[in-house]
Amino acid sequence: MEFQEFNLHPIIAASIKEAGYVTPTPIQQQAIPTVMQGRDVMGLAQTGTGKTAAFALPVLNRLMEGPRGRVRALVVAPTRELAEQIHESFVTLGKQTKLKSVTVYGGVNVNPQIQALRNGVEIVVACPGRLLDHIGQGTIDLSGLEVLVLDEADQMFDMGFLPDIRRILGHIPAKRQTLLFSATMPPSINKLAHDILSNPVTVQVGNTAPPVTVSHALYPVEQHLKTALLMELLKHTDTDSVLIFTRTKHRAKRLGEQLEKAGYKAASLQGNLSQNRRQAALDGFRDGTYQILVATDIAARGIDVSQISHVVNYDIPDTPEAYVHRIGRTGRAAKSGDAFTMVCSDDTVMVRTIEKKLGAPLERRMVEGFDYTVPAPKKDAEFARPPREPRPTRKPAQGQAKKSSVGSINPFKSDHPGNKPAGRPQQPRPGAAGGAPKPVFNSSRRGK
Ligand code: AMP
DSSP: OOGGGGOOOHHHHHHHHHHTOOSOOHHHHHHHHHHHTTOOEEEEOOTTSSHHHHHHHHHHHHHTSSOOSSOOEEEEOSSHHHHHHHHHHHHHHTTTTOOOEEEEOSSSOSHHHHHHHHHOOSEEEEOHHHHHHHHHHTOOOOTTOOEEEEOSHHHHHHTTOHHHHHHHHTTSOSSSEEEEEESSOOHHHHHHHHHHOSSOEEEEOOSSSOOTTEEEEEEEOOGGGHHHHHHHHHHHSOOSOEEEEOSSHHHHHHHHHHHHHTTOOEEEEOTTSOHHHHHHHHHHHHHTSOSEEEEOHHHHTTOOOTTOOEEEESSOOSSHHHHHHHHTTSSGGGOOEEEEEEEOGGGHHHHHHHHHHHTSOOEEEEETTOOTTOOOOSSOTTTOSOOOOOOOSSOOOHHHHHHHTTTOOOTTSTTOGGGSOOOSOOOOOTTTTSSOOEEESSSOOOOO
C-alpha cells in the first residue's frame, strides 16, 4: 500500500514525502481511511508504530477545508514531552498547510499560550491540567471543535487524569469526531471508549508484542553490581544512543551523575526537573549532545527518539506492559535495536510474567570477564538508601493524595531492590532469574 492511495491533499502528500515516509505503517493503513471517513476510532497501538501520523495526517487533511483561526482539533496527551512530539508531527506533516498548532501544558509560562490562542490556531495539543486552567479562565474557545484525539489514554488513566478528561468533555461540542488511542485496554479505558465514542471502528496493531526488530536479553546480576555491569556493557557495546530506565527519580538522577563522572555524555530525565531542564535533556539526547539518557517510566513515556539503538532496563519494569512500552523505543520504524534488562534474584516472578506475555523465553547473558563475585559492600553504596523523606504528619488533602501518587514508586517499600538488608555479603547468583546465562562479547552482537 502507498500513501497516494489515501488521496490526501497534495500539500500534505508532499510533506509526507519530505518526512521520508514511503510506506504507511500498519496502524496508518487501518486508521487513515477510517478517520478520513469521519468515523470515531478506537486505536490500540503502542508508541513506535507510527500512531501519531495515523491521526495527524487525516486530521490535517480534514482541516484543509473549513474555517481558519479557531480551534478545530484538540489532542490531549498525558505528558508535556509527548505533547511536544505530537505538535512537532503536526508541524512537520502540515508544513505548507498554514494550519497552526500550539502546545498547552503546565510548568511553563501561560502567557505565550494565551497569546498564541488569541492569535488564532486550528490545532491544540494539550495536557489535561493546563487545558482545564485555560477553559476555566476563558482563554480558550473550544466551541468550534470538530475532532478530539485522546492519546495514550491508558497512561492518562494511570496518572489519574480521567476525571480531568471527563471535565474537558463537558466543555466541548457533543457533535464531533473522537479518536481514542491506547496501548492497552484495561476496563477503565474500555468504559471510557464506550462512553465517548459513537459507533467506533477499532484498529489494532501489535499492542502486546514488542517490535520484531528488537533483540532482547537478560543480564542476571546482583543489585550492588548493576552500575559496574552497565559500565562494562557500555564499554563493549557499539551504541548510538542509549535510553536507560530506572525505577525511581532518585536512581535516575544518581545513575546519570555516575555515568557523567565515568566520562559519558549522559543526562537524566525525571519529574523533579524544571520543564526547561527536561526539554534540554531531551533535545540534547535527540541531537546527540547526550549519548545516554537515564529516565523513569513516566518521564520517558511516549518519547520518540528515532535513533535509539539500545534500551537498558537498569531496573526491571513493574508490569509486562511497561516492558513492551520501554523497549518499544528502540527498533522504531523497522530499525534494529537491542534491549538489555538487568535482573536480580528478586525479579524472577516478573521475568516469568514478561516471558509469558511475550510468548517466548528471554535469552540470559553473562558478560565475559566481568567479576560477578565482588561482594556487596557492608553499607550498600549502590543507591541502597536514598535520603529519607519526612513522613507526612497529617493526612494529605484528597486532591493532593492523588497527585503525589502519580506514577511514583515508593523507594522505601520492602520490595524495592535497593532495600535489601546490608549485612552478610550475598553469594552472587548470576543465573538467579532462571536459565543458564550465555557469555557475551564474543557472540550475538549486532553488526554495524
Ligand atoms: P509514533 O508511533 O507516532 O511515535 O512514531 C514512531 C516513529 O515512526 C516516528 O519517528 C515517526 O516519524 C516514524 N514514522 C511514522 N510513520 C512512518 C512511516 N510511514 N514510515 C517511516 N517512519 C514513520
